[in-house]
Amino acid sequence: MSLLDVREASKNFGSLAAVRGVSLSVRAGELRAVIGPNGAGKTTFFNLITGAFRPTSGSIHLDGRDITAVAAWRRVTLGMARTFQITEIFPELTLAENLRISFEVASGLRLRPWISRATAAKLHRDVEEMLDLAGLAAKAGRLVGELSHGDQRAAEIAMALALRPRLLLLDEPTAGMGEQETYDVAQLIRRLHRDRNLTIVLIEHDMRVVFHLADRIAVLDQGSLIADGTPAEIAANAAVQAAYLGKPNDAGAA
Amino acid sequence: MKESGRTHPAVLVAIWVLLLLAPYWLGLVGGYTALGARVLVLGLAAMSLNFLLGFTGVLSFGHAAWFGLGAYGTGLALKWVAASTPLALLLGTLLGGALGAVLGAMLVRRRGIYFAMVTIAYGQVFYYIAYRWNALTGGDDGLRGFSRQPLEIGPWHIDIAANGVAFYYFVLACFAAAVALMALLLRSPFGHSLLAIRENERRARFLGIPVEFHIWIAFALSCVFISFAGGLYALLNNFADPNNLHYSLSGDLVIMAVLGGMRRFWGPLLGAAVFVVLQDYVSSLTTNWMSFIGLLFVAVVLFFPRGLLGIARRRSLA
Numbered sequence: 001m002s003l004l005d006v007r008e009a010s011k012n013f014g015s016l017a018a019v020r021g022v023s024l025s026v027r028a029g030e031l032r033a034v035i036g037p038n039g040a041g042k043t044t045f046f047n048l049i050t051g052a053f054r055p056t057s058g059s060i061h062l063d064g065r066d067i068t069a070v071a072a073w074r075r076v077t078l079g080m081a082r083t084f085q086i087t088e089i090f091p092e093l094t095l096a097e098n099l100r101i102s103f104e105v106a107s108g109l110r111l112r113p114w115i116s117r118a119t120a121a122k123l124h125r126d127v128e129e130m131l132d133l134a135g136l137a138a139k140a141g142r143l144v145g146e147l148s149h150g151d152q153r154a155a156e157i158a159m160a161l162a163l164r165p166r167l168l169l170l171d172e173p174t175a176g177m178g179e180q181e182t183y184d185v186a187q188l189i190r191r192l193h194r195d196r197n198l199t200i201v202l203i204e205h206d207m208r209v210v211f212h213l214a215d216r217i218a219v220l221d222q223g224s225l226i227a228d229g230t231p232a233e234i235a236a237n238a239a240v241q242a243a244y245l246g247k248p249n250d251a252g253a254a
Numbered sequence: 255m256k257e258s259g260r261t262h263p264a265v266l267v268a269i270w271v272l273l274l275l276a277p278y279w280l281g282l283v284g285g286y287t288a289l290g291a292r293v294l295v296l297g298l299a300a301m302s303l304n305f306l307l308g309f310t311g312v313l314s315f316g317h318a319a320w321f322g323l324g325a326y327g328t329g330l331a332l333k334w335v336a337a338s339t340p341l342a343l344l345l346g347t348l349l350g351g352a353l354g355a356v357l358g359a360m361l362v363r364r365r366g367i368y369f370a371m372v373t374i375a376y377g378q379v380f381y382y383i384a385y386r387w388n389a390l391t392g393g394d395d396g397l398r399g400f401s402r403q404p405l406e407i408g409p410w411h412i413d414i415a416a417n418g419v420a421f422y423y424f425v426l427a428c429f430a431a432a433v434a435l436m437a438l439l440l441r442s443p444f445g446h447s448l449l450a451i452r453e454n455e456r457r458a459r460f461l462g463i464p465v466e467f468h469i470w471i472a473f474a475l476s477c478v479f480i481s482f483a484g485g486l487y488a489l490l491n492n493f494a495d496p497n498n499l500h501y502s503l504s505g506d507l508v509i510m511a512v513l514g515g516m517r518r519f520w521g522p523l524l525g526a527a528v529f530v531v532l533q534d535y536v537s538s539l540t541t542n543w544m545s546f547i548g549l550l551f552v553a554v555v556l557f558f559p560r561g562l563l564g565i566a567r568r569r570s571l572a
Binding site: 050052071072073074076077081082084088089090091092093097100101102104105106109110111112113114115159163 | 438439442443444445446447449450453454456457459460461462463464465468471517
């Protein structure tokens with residue numbers, strides 16, 4: 001059974017149909033890319049999945065459970081974590097504090113006015129491990145708002161991972177990154193997918209990253225799903241080429 | 255968690271030594287013990303407000319409402335319920351805290367300026383109730399006819415009613431308990447969730463924090479703390495009046511928090527000390543003392559947006 005199941009989801013903003021009847025099914029362990037030209041509705045689609053918006057029609061299912069009416073914060077507790085196109089972090093706290101808060105919430109401690117030494121030590125170890133995984137150990141004590149763009153993006157992914165998600169949604173993780181940073185992030189995503197068997201849905205504009213990483217690719221154009229298949233199928237798809245890949249200048253643009 | 259803005263232990267020791275010895279050194283610099291108690295009470299009020307302002311990122315500009323409710327509640331309890339200082343303080347705190355929790359639940363969906371406007375409106379509602387309800391509150395003349403009672407703790411009799419120094423230490427003990435609880439909360443996972451909301455509400459929500467619920471709890475806690483301060487204020491003056499609820503006092507509390515540094519735990523206490531001392535000294539020289547506070551406030555906001563403690567911190571890092 002699929003982990004994430006979007007059925008005929010639509011979202012209208014006034015007279016603008018941002019997402020039109022999109023259905024998408026993501027198996028556990030899959031890495032699915034969502035691509036499409038700017039304004040295709042990719043981020044709106046993410047917002048429907050994660051509960052930032054309620055769909056105008058259609059439904060969202062996680063593990064067979066209808067979560068269409070479930071609040072965004074509660075979807076996180078059900079195992080759904082996301083990053084944003086424009087980095088969302090806690091800028092005036094240190095990197096370690098950013099991760100610490102993520103682990104506290106993930107451990108169900110968010111309302112606790114006090115924790116034991118043992119719990120605090122466990123949280124400390126979790127933070128250290130995550131810093132190592134994200135390659136940010138040397139920057140633990142720095143304010144996150146003062147880190148480089150690439151490090152901030154990596155920090156946001158690390159915060160999402162700290163939530164121990166079953167489904168990770170990444171909105172343009174390499175946006176605004178240079179060659180090396182893009183490569184590093186792509187390798188991180190690959191490790192998470194391969195080594196941890198994490199299910200990932202990824203919006204991405206960098207086609208090298210998409211075709212390098214994705215098991216399957218879904219293509220949105222003007223709010224509609226125009227193709228869904230393996231990288232080879234998508235590369236050969238005439239509709240996709242017309243809408244998107246046929247214009248090579250768009251392929252590398254952010 | 256290693257706090258980004260944790261107070262240096264030496265500073266902490268200095269603060270407590272100064273507070274503990276205040277009755278002995280205040281006189282040497284031209285002050286008096288009641289002035290010290292006033293700084294503590296208004297400092298606690300400003301720190302309670304800052305629990306929201308500086309640590310949750312929520313703009314409450316009508317916080318005098320809960321301060322005044324604590325004051326009236328304490329005064330009325332002493333006058334009509336029982337001649338017991340601790341009981342009166344408890345009832346005053348419960349009155350402000352309970353009303354704050356109920357009314358706070360209705361405003362947690364508002365944000366920014368809309369939140370601030372509703373808090374001001376709440377304050378003015380209670381101000382006019384106190385102003386108009388002569389029979390209960392004494393109206394414009396204020397609530398009189400009560401006075402703080404000596405403490406009877408087991409075999410000990412502590413005369414905080416007549417002895418100003420004893421009362422100062424009573425206020426200091428109350429202040430210490432409230433501030434310790436506040437510090438404990440801010441260091442806990444719950445406190446961290448408030449920092450998260452202050453820093454980035456959207457990120458907080460998508461970490462799995464129900465933001466409105468946490469703001470509501472923070473608001474209610476802040477109301478409990480400031481009502482407690484209000485109760486102490488009524489005991490200090492043996493008097494409560496509508497100005498304890500007025501938005502100009504709310505504004506003064508915001509000024510204290512910002513002046514001292516709202517990202518710093520102790521900032522509002524420093525702000526309250528500067529405010530109260532300036533008010534005391536300058537108002538004996540000129541009735542326009544508020545313009546001096548205003549000038550200082552403008553200078554701090556323009557040049558040291560992190561407040562007076564923020565300056566000290568920048569120096570120590572350099």
